[in-house]
Amino acid sequence: MIRVNNVRAGYGDGPDILQGIDLTASGGEIVTILGPNGCGKSTLLKCIAGFVRPRGGAVEMEGRDVSAVAVHDKVKHHRMGFVPQTDNVFSTLTVADNVLLGARHLPVPERNERYAELMAQYPSLASKQERKASALSGGERQILSLARALISTPKVLLLDEPSAGLSPLMMHEVFAAIAAIRDRTGMCIVMVEQNAFEALSVADRAYVLSLGKVAIEGRAADLLADPAMRHLYLGGEPPPAEPHPRLAAVS
Numbered sequence: 001m002i003r004v005n006n007v008r009a010g011y012g013d014g015p016d017i018l019q020g021i022d023l024t025a026s027g028g029e030i031v032t033i034l035g036p037n038g039c040g041k042s043t044l045l046k047c048i049a050g051f052v053r054p055r056g057g058a059v060e061m062e063g064r065d066v067s068a069v070a071v072h073d074k075v076k077h078h079r080m081g082f083v084p085q086t087d088n089v090f091s092t093l094t095v096a097d098n099v100l101l102g103a104r105h106l107p108v109p110e111r112n113e114r115y116a117e118l119m120a121q122y123p124s125l126a127s128k129q130e131r132k133a134s135a136l137s138g139g140e141r142q143i144l145s146l147a148r149a150l151i152s153t154p155k156v157l158l159l160d161e162p163s164a165g166l167s168p169l170m171m172h173e174v175f176a177a178i179a180a181i182r183d184r185t186g187m188c189i190v191m192v193e194q195n196a197f198e199a200l201s202v203a204d205r206a207y208v209l210s211l212g213k214v215a216i217e218g219r220a221a222d223l224l225a226d227p228a229m230r231h232l233y234l235g236g237e238p239p240p241a242e243p244h245p246r247l248a249a250v251s
């Protein structure tokens with residue numbers, strides 16, 4: 001579904017931030033991109049999305065080279081959803097209006113049908129449909145961002161640090177929601193994350209970047225179990241707490 005071939009990319013006339021990255025992601029899997037601050041995780045996601053154009057190599061979606069295709073065309077023609085890193089809900093709009101913003105291009109009956117499905121899936125949003133988004137918790141705002149991306153039934157969902165700024169409990173809720181999207185829809189999900197242990201707990205495969213290159217790639221379960229990986233890239237031993245019950249159920 002997504003294939004990144006030897007991609008190089010950077011900003012302006014600056015150096016290459018990505019120095020020859022290869023990555024694949026298929027339908028029905030969560031692929032997480034990990035690594036230290038500034039290693040190029042978000043830049044890679046922006047290359048896949050179309051915000052940053054590769055200087056070399058190619059990004060393919062469903063076998064087509066989409067390296068030069070702009071974000072809005074990918075959303076429209078390749079059914080891509082993108083949820084950016086920073087809190088991107090509109091605080092002064094209602095929950096309903098925020099979700100419906102993602103469906104402006106859909107015919108009204110389809111839009112209403114999709115909206116009703118989403119409200120059934122996310123009761124925390126359904127109960128607050130007419131409230132301003134400013135009244136939501138951090139976790140609920142992140143679920144709202146997801147719902148806005150999901151209303152157009154994407155095939156590919158790109159998430160830039162969905163757990164940023166969330167408490168551990170909210171983080172669990174958001175990751176459980178992401179895993180449920182994969183299980184329910186078979187969507188191809190690519191997720192940049194800082195919280196490596198949590199991300200690996202729900203992901204199927206992972207790429208660890210270092211200085212703009214892929215340092216390690218593999219099955220998430222294998223990477224979680226690898227002592228060298230833990231020492232070098234995951235900040236030591238896993239947290240002592242047991243996984244959240246919903247996460248345990250997911251894995």
Ligand SMILES: Nc1ncnc2c1ncn2[C@@H]1O[C@H](COP(=O)(O)OP(=O)(O)OP(=O)(O)O)[C@@H](O)[C@H]1O
Nearest residue numbers: 011014017035036037038039040041042043044194
């Ligand atoms: N718009 C930009 N213009 C110039 N340089 C940028 C821009 N965005 C990012 N960079 C630089 O690119 C490098 C990689 O940034 P990127 O955001 O991809 O890293 P990251 O791994 O996602 O980091 P973090 O985990 O801190 O979010 C950094 O040195 C950063 O300063």
